[in-house]
Amino acid sequence: MTATAHRAADTLPDVDRPSFARLMLSEWTKLRTVRRWTVALLAAPVLIILVGVLTASSSQPGALDSPLVGPDGTWVQDRFHFVHRPLTGDGTVTTRIASTTLEFSVPPEDGGDARARDVERTVWSKAGLMIKDGLRPGARYAAVMVTPGRGVRLQSNFTTDIAGPAAGAPTWLRLTRAGSTISAFQSADGLSWDPVGTVTVPGLPQTVEVGPFVTSPTATLLAQRQFGSIRLGQYPTTTRAVFERPTLEPAGAPGTGSGEPSDGWQDDEVDDSAVQAGTPPAPDRAGGKGPQAAPPPAVWAGDRLTLVGVGDIAPRTPGEDVIKQNLTGGYAGLMAIVAVAVLFVTAEYRRGMLRTTFAASPGRRRVLAAKALVVGAVAFVIGFTASVAVLLITQPIMRDNGFLPPVYPDWSLTDPTVSRAIVGTAAVLAAIAVFSLALGTVLRRAAGTVAAVIVLIVLPQLLASGLPPVAGQWLMRLTPAAGFTIQQTIPRYDHVPRICVPENGCVYDQPWAGFAVICAYALVTMAVALWAVQRRDA
Numbered sequence: 236m237t238a239t240a241h242r243a244a245d246t247l248p249d250v251d252r253p254s255f256a257r258l259m260l261s262e263w264t265k266l267r268t269v270r271r272w273t274v275a276l277l278a279a280p281v282l283i284i285l286v287g288v289l290t291a292s293s294s295q296p297g298a299l300d301s302p303l304v305g306p307d308g309t310w311v312q313d314r315f316h317f318v319h320r321p322l323t324g325d326g327t328v329t330t331r332i333a334s335t336t337l338e339f340s341v342p343p344e345d346g347g348d349a350r351a352r353d354v355e356r357t358v359w360s361k362a363g364l365m366i367k368d369g370l371r372p373g374a375r376y377a378a379v380m381v382t383p384g385r386g387v388r389l390q391s392n393f394t395t396d397i398a399g400p401a402a403g404a405p406t407w408l409r410l411t412r413a414g415s416t417i418s419a420f421q422s423a424d425g426l427s428w429d430p431v432g433t434v435t436v437p438g439l440p441q442t443v444e445v446g447p448f449v450t451s452p453t454a455t456l457l458a459q460r461q462f463g464s465i466r467l468g469q470y471p472t473t474t475r476a477v478f479e480r481p482t483l484e485p486a487g488a489p490g491t492g493s494g495e496p497s498d499g500w501q502d503d504e505v506d507d508s509a510v511q512a513g514t515p516p517a518p519d520r521a522g523g524k525g526p527q528a529a530p531p532p533a534v535w536a537g538d539r540l541t542l543v544g545v546g547d548i549a550p551r552t553p554g555e556d557v558i559k560q561n562l563t564g565g566y567a568g569l570m571a572i573v574a575v576a577v578l579f580v581t582a583e584y585r586r587g588m589l590r591t592t593f594a595a596s597p598g599r600r601r602v603l604a605a606k607a608l609v610v611g612a613v614a615f616v617i618g619f620t621a622s623v624a625v626l627l628i629t630q631p632i633m634r635d636n637g638f639l640p641p642v643y644p645d646w647s648l649t650d651p652t653v654s655r656a657i658v659g660t661a662a663v664l665a666a667i668a669v670f671s672l673a674l675g676t677v678l679r680r681a682a683g684t685v686a687a688v689i690v691l692i693v694l695p696q697l698l699a700s701g702l703p704p705v706a707g708q709w710l711m712r713l714t715p716a717a718g719f720t721i722q723q724t725i726p727r728y729d730h731v732p733r734i735c736v737p738e739n740g741c742v743y744d745q746p747w748a749g750f751a752v753i754c755a756y757a758l759v760t761m762a763v764a765l766w767a768v769q770r771r772d773a
Contacts, residue, residue, distance in 0.1 A: 417436055
């Protein structure tokens with residue numbers, strides 16, 4: 236049939252065409268009756284499960300320095316310098332932060348001034364006011380703070396972060412308690428107050444500790460990249476903050492009678508390092524700098540208070556994404572799915588059978604659409620079934636290997652992030668199958684098409700491990716490999732810096748964004764294939 240003839244066939248009345256459902260049934264029959272294709276499709280879930288089990292069996296969790304958990308069971312870090320007084324019932328604490336200074340050093344061999352700018356941009360040093368359930372690390376709290384470069388923030392119970400005015404020191408801050416409701420305010424002059432936000436901290440006792448605090452986390456940056464290895468550099472920081480006229484209303488605990496501004500204020504270091512669970516990370520993984528030294532005591536000069544702080548108040552995340560790690564078999568199963576999807580169209584081209592198909596089913600675009608839906612649906616079912624199976628099989632293996640709460644919480648298939656990883660993996664395999672079929676339609680060569688798809692998915696993973704982080708991230712973002720970002724399940728917090736290692740899935744902040752990339756590849760290539768199949772002879 237010539238190109239003109241098959242375009243005319245596309246205009247035949249619908250009564251002369253088989254229904255689209257019958258077209259799909261016909262294509263499904265073709266797919267399942269070719270024995271080697273069936274064997275390859277059955278091998279795909281086996282490969283996904285086998286690779287997942289082998290990965291889980293050989294995985295070991297990294298050493299931990301603290302298993303501290305917050306009020307909701309989240310793994311957290313909680314170290315800061317705290318000058319405080321007891322507050323019984325409702326009340327308000329106010330202060331003016333006159334200045335904050337971040338102090339750190341970067342060795343010349345690690346980049347010197349260039350790396351220093353990265354540290355300043357990354358570190359979430361915090362100075363402000365806090366209401367806390369005692370001095371126990373991990374206890375409930377709410378705090379309003381100045382964060383260099385990020386303005387005033389209201390944070391509570393480690394995971395809540397509310398952005399306030401884009402103000403820095405000098406500035407006035409205020410926290411007001413009304414039962415379990417904590418409200419934060421900021422002022423430029425101490426007279427006119429702007430609200431920062433309000434949080435509810437359930438379970439706060441009648442008497443809490445309130446006052447100024449300072450904390451300054453260690454900056455962890457990617458120090459060196461080599462093929463197949465990652466080296467992180469750790470740079471301890473300290474923050475020096477000057478507070479003016481910290482006041483508590485009502486006054487709380489009685490003073491000493493000396494009339495000094497420091498009356499009734501106690502100086503303490505809340506330190507989670509007392510909660511030990513193992514040894515610090517290995518030097519080649521995290522720099523091996525050791526813990527930060529205790530800061531000097533608070534210094535009063537009239538109504539001015541100088542605090543130096545180290546540590547952090549924030550949630551922590553594990554280094555290994557257990558779910559994503561156990562779904563890595565998707566890459567192995569993908570090879571078989573890609574081969575079948577390509578052969579599903581190129582085999583008919585090679586043998587001339589596609590002419591018969593088009594003659595029996597006028598409307599070439601409908602035939603190609605039916606093929607795409609069939610191969611995509613089969614890939615989705617394979618991916619979904621294998622993902623569910625591998626996670627059920629590997630969960631007890633990971634627990635036996637030490638991946639235990641609180642660092643690695645227990646999970647179930649119904650957890651939203653786990654469900655998204657499972658459905659997302661199946662959807663990525665389906666999208667890549669459609670992309671492969673469409674590319675095979677355009678190229679008409681099985682070997683070249685399979686090689687092109689595999690290179691587009693696997694090669695970026697290999698190259699990203701040796702490229703500078705930004706280049707590696709963009710390489711992963713712009714290729715179909717970005718689709719596997721949807722497997723990520725480690726929670727991300729806007730107020731917690733993270734190390735971006737593109738080949739480990741650090742590509743997009745939103746998991747669905749990576750899936751959109753592979754969908755775009757599939758849709759664009761499918762559009763080209765539909766155009767080509769209508770204008771070229773079979």
